[in-house]
Amino acid sequence: MKTQTSESEKSGFFGFTAKDEKDFQDCIRFCANELSDIIDVFNSSSLSRLDAGFEGVELGIEKATQGSGGNGNGSELTVSTEEDTFKPVSSKYLGILHLNNEKNSPYVKRGDEVKAGQTLAVVKTMNIMNTIKAPCKGVVSEILGSEGKPVEYGQILFLLKVV
Amino acid sequence: MFKKILIANRGEIALRILRACKELDIKTVAVFSEVDRDLPHVQMADEAFCVGPAEASDSYLNIPNIIGAALISRSDAIHPGYGFLAENPEFVEICKDHNIMFIGPNRESMTAMGDKAAARETASRAGVPVLPGTDVLDEDRQAFAFARQYGYPVIIKAVAGGGGRGMRIVNSDEELRDSLSEAKLEAFKSFADDRIYVEKLMTEARHIEFQILADKLGNVIHLGDRDCSVQRRNQKLIEEAPSQVISPYIRRKMGDAAVSAARAIGYHGVGTVEFLYDVNTAKFYFLEMNTRIQVEHPVTEMVTGVDLVREQIRMEMDEPLDINQRQIFIRGHALECRINAEDPERNFAPSLGEIKDFRLPGGPGIRVDSHIYRGYKILPYYDSLIAKVISHGKDRQEALIRMDRAMYEMYVEGVKTTIPFHRMMMKDEQFRKCEVHTGSVEGRSGSDEDE
DSSP states (O other), rough: HHHHHHHHHHSSSSTTSSSHHHHHHHHHHHHHHHHHHHHHHHHSSSSSSEEEEEEEEEEEEEETTTTTTTTTSSSSEEEEEESOOOEEEEEEEEEEOOBTTTSBBOOTTTOOOEEEEEEEEEEEETTTTEEEOOOOSSEEEEOOOTTTTTTTTEEEEEEEEEE | OOOOEEEOHHHHHHHHHHHHHTTTTEEEEEEEEEEGGGGGGHHHSSSEEEEEEEGGGGGGOOOOOOHHHHHTTSSSSSESSSSSTOOOOOHHHHHTTOEEEESSHHHHHHHHEEEEEHHHHHHHTOOOOOOOOOSSSSSHHHHHHHHHOSSOOEEEEEEEEHHHHHHHESSSHHHHHHHHHHHHHHHHHHOOOOOOEEEEEEEEEEEEEEEEETTSOOEEEEEEEEEEEEEEETEEEEEEEEEESSSHHHHHHHHHHHHHHHHHHHOOOEEEOOOOOOTTTTTTEEEEEESSSSSTHHHHOOOOOOOOHHHHHHHTTTTTOOGGGGGOOOOOOEEEEEEEEEEEEGTTOOOOEEOEEEOOOOOOEEEEEEEOTTTTTEESSSEEEEEEEEESSSSSHHHHHHHHHHHOEEEEEEOOOHHHHHHHHHHHHHHHOOOOOTTGGGGGGTTOOOO
8 A cells, every 4th residue: 555655646647646546546537637628728729739837747738730640639648747758548439448358358457568559448339349549658557447338539548658 | 208319419409409308308418529518508418428529520420429429328319400410311220220219301201302303303293393404414415405495594403412502503505514514523522422413593583491390190281481582602691481472372382382292202300391482473493302400490480389399309209290280370470590600791701719708689579599608619610600590570570670679789709790791681671672582692791702
């Protein structure tokens, strides 16, 4: 438990310091929501790039240039703390989230190192299996969705620690 | 019985559908794009799902995500509103495959009216007069022969067009030669279907349409007419009911023709049969049938007292019509002005931007259907309609006075709107005397600088 606490203190966003595992999860969720608000505002603005810093946290968003695809939101988003850079992975699909494969074992676990393009989860819509892939190489820092639960477009499912 | 309906649309029509559902005690599910989170119907719906980014093709036309939302929310039916997926036969089929009711006609009647050439034929077979025209063109020769027989101007139409899209007016042989190939190319680009045909153009026609209501048992009635002659580039700006230019006898004949057209395709739900009417000869011609609820449906609601969206949902739930043709009375007169974020001084160009402040009109005989709020942004992804103002009075004179007052009360800050145009129209002699035909407005408010 002690190690958990120190780890979460280290990874706190926006100056949050989490008390325990549960609190850390809540912080992440809160930040994910705040982030999607920031992305919304950014996307509907005429800005092409936004850099902001708050209490030791740096935020950089850049609009994907046309044709380059991007990962769902049309913007490239990263969040950095003093030590680490995190990349949220959101769903482009609306459907039921599957974190486990057909053999009922998870595609990825917290702490797993993943390659760019590796399958993180599947969102099933109208019986079509849509894979959610890692946008870059990284370590799975947080899994924010739950197995078998509905997810909507733009919902953040994973946080990857960029390595 | 439907317990829950998913509304696959945005803006004022999504709110209109939500209101009907509320009154029918049916739960609602909103689907929205990333930029539409703050729309009133999204806030008021029992459930809401983000289905994609602002671009309509990725959100409001994103069939997998919309069907996904319907399945997850266990919705019984999907109401498509107008535009987007409202006239897409493939979507109707997909809904059926997933055991979701599509609130609208079946695939067969939608296809029968969606193909403009087939629609002409269906109407003609049902005894409804159609404008002189060619079959789908195999060779350009047919178009020239037709023009020689009936004289210019003629109009080239795309089989897959409709609602004012995919049309070209031609005045001479030389123009026809160039236009045919251009029209084919354009039709292919817009609708992935390059079939075209040629019709005689009526230059000073009135656009008169009949509202149809039909149940699944084969009962079909009409709810009178609407006159939509104030148009710009085939986009309607002002609609009214009842038309002042048709006699009771012609109205009865047109109404019967509209009912026969609907019967001929086994139609159910709400629909509109559009006609062109020639004031000089008192002849009318079938134009097209719209197989959906229309933007201008409120004018009919005001003069008949029938809630069309409510009836549309009831008909889909296999309920029978509880009124017959004789029970339909037209009370007074209604007008609708479409308030678009467009600049009448700059050729009605869309005026993008943010609504900083606004005041909606009210008071006796005024109804406003609008989804705007302070901070609402007019974005290039969607149409520029921001409000529909409907006035109702005991006669046309009273409806005009009320609309004139409403246009005086209403203001919108931050974007240009069509309000000044409507203010001008309410005072326009020609309009007040009902002498406006479909070509009249083109030359007004700087709108003559067309390409």
